[in-house]
Amino acid sequence: MDHDYLISTRTELSGAATVVSPSGDIDLGRSPTLRAHLKQVQSKKPPRLIVDLGLVEYMDSSGVATLVEALQTARKQQASMVLCNMQDKVRSIFEIARLDTVFQIVPDVKTALEL
Amino acid sequence: MTDIPPISVQLLSDPKYLCGVRELVAAVAGRLGFSEEECGQIKLAVDEALCNIVRHGYQRRKDGQIWISLSPICNGQDVTQLRIVIEDEARQVDPRTIKGRDLADIRPGGLGVHIIREIMDEVVYEKREPTGMRLTLVKTRCSCPASKP
Numbered sequence: 736m737d738h739d740y741l742i743s744t745r746t747e748l749s750g751a752a753t754v755v756s757p758s759g760d761i762d763l764g765r766s767p768t769l770r771a772h773l774k775q776v777q778s779k780k781p782p783r784l785i786v787d788l789g790l791v792e793y794m795d796s797s798g799v800a801t802l803v804e805a806l807q808t809a810r811k812q813q814a815s816m817v818l819c820n821m822q823d824k825v826r827s828i829f830e831i832a833r834l835d836t837v838f839q840i841v842p843d844v845k846t847a848l849e850l
Numbered sequence: 851m852t853d854i855p856p857i858s859v860q861l862l863s864d865p866k867y868l869c870g871v872r873e874l875v876a877a878v879a880g881r882l883g884f885s886e887e888e889c890g891q892i893k894l895a896v897d898e899a900l901c902n903i904v905r906h907g908y909q910r911r912k913d914g915q916i917w918i919s920l921s922p923i924c925n926g927q928d929v930t931q932l933r934i935v936i937e938d939e940a941r942q943v944d945p946r947t948i949k950g951r952d953l954a955d956i957r958p959g960g961l962g963v964h965i966i967r968e969i970m971d972e973v974v975y976e977k978r979e980p981t982g983m984r985l986t987l988v989k990t991r992c993s994c995p996a997s998k999p
Contacts, residue, residue, distance in 0.1 A: 763901045764865035795897050796965055800958035807958075824890050831968050832961050833953045 752783035752848055758790030761798030769798065773805045780812050785847040789820030794828055806838065815839065817847040855919035855935070863904045863914035863938075871918060872897040875934065882922050882929045884991050891969040892932065892989050898962040899936050899985055907940025907983065915939050923988075931971075931990050939982040945975040 753776055757769050777784065786802065788794075802818070809816040817839045821829070829835040841847050857878060861867045876893035884892065900916065908914035916938050923931035950964025967973050972988035 760869060762865070762868060762897065763904060764868065793893075795894065795901060796959075796961040797901060799961060803956065804958040807956075827887075827890065828894065828965065831965050834956075837956055 750848065751781070752785050753779070753781035754785045754787055754844060754847075756787040756790065760793040761791055761801070762793065762795045763797045766795075766797040766801045770801045770804065773801065774808075777805065777808050777812065777814075780814065782814050783847075783850075784809055784814060784816045785844060786816070786818050787820050787844050787847075788818060788822065788825055791825055792822060794825045796828070796832070799828055799832055799834065802838070803834070815850070817841055817850060819843050819847045855921040858917065858919040861916050861918070862912060863908040863916055863940075864912040865901075865904060868897055868900050868904075871900065875918075875920065878920055879932055879989075882932060882991075884932065884989070888989065888991065892934070895966045895970050895987055895989075896934060896936070898965050899987070902962045903936070903938045903940055903983075907938050909941075929991060931988050934987040934989075936985045936987070937978055937982060939978075942977050942981065942983060945977065945983075948975045 755773065755776055757772075759765065761769055773784075773786075784805065786805070791798075806816050819841045820843055821840055826835065826840075829838065829840070839850070841850070857874075859871060859874065861871060872893045875896045876889045879889045879892045880886070896918070900918075903914070903916055904910060916936065918937075919935045921933045921935075922929040923933055948963055950967055951960040953964065966987070970987045971990045972986065974986040976984050976986075978984040
């Protein structure tokens with residue numbers, strides 16, 4: 736496996752929610768790994784998927800597309816999906832794509848769990 | 851006076867090399883006086899342009915050639931703009947057909963052109979002779995002292 740394409744992703748269960756915490760840049764080279772991981776997590780149909788972006792410093796439109804795909808899957812499963820800990824640099828791409836109002840974005844995991 | 855850009859980079863259309871180029875472009879823009887926010891925008895626009903070449907131009911082939919050059923545009927001593935030219939030998943398309951998609955249509959993909967047009971001040975796609983495409987991007991420095999009243 737090409738290690739340049741690896742993305743570190745931590746997953747933990749918290750009650751009914753599954754928290755996925757990717758780290759590193761999510762770009763064209765790495766978003767397929769995140770996509771595969773989210774697909775695996777969503778195959779278990781968690782009622783709430785929380786994506787903690789606190790360790791993601793950069794994301795391009797392929798990363799955004801990966802999250803849009805996960806959101807569509809969550810909606811089909813009648814589950815919720817929440818993004819949290821989004822850094823300003825990452826938030827700006829959601830604003831440019833006008834997706835900041837499509838996703839549920841909260842400050843931190845604690846808030847996401849309390850929704 | 852020469853028209854040779856001070857920085858030119860040649861790379862292959864392999865996604866793993868995009869990080870190096872976008873970091874280089876952001877670092878140079880910062881050194882030229884662009885703000886941190888502007889550097890982030892320039893970095894994103896260049897990355898999106900390169901992604902489009904890899905995905906759509908070379909259709910994910912990893913051995914295609916891409917050339918990128920950076921040229922500061924000055925007004926006296928001040929750098930007021932940064933011109934970035936990105937060229938490839940990928941399949942040619944009619945520049946008039948290169949458009950961002952309707953953002954009301956929430957679906958994965960198709961955001962790259964919209965992002966580039968949203969954050970850069972000039973965006974020109976043209977066919978390159980004899981093959982490939984050329985994209986010219988210009989970012990104006992809002993933080994330039996010369997642009998302040």
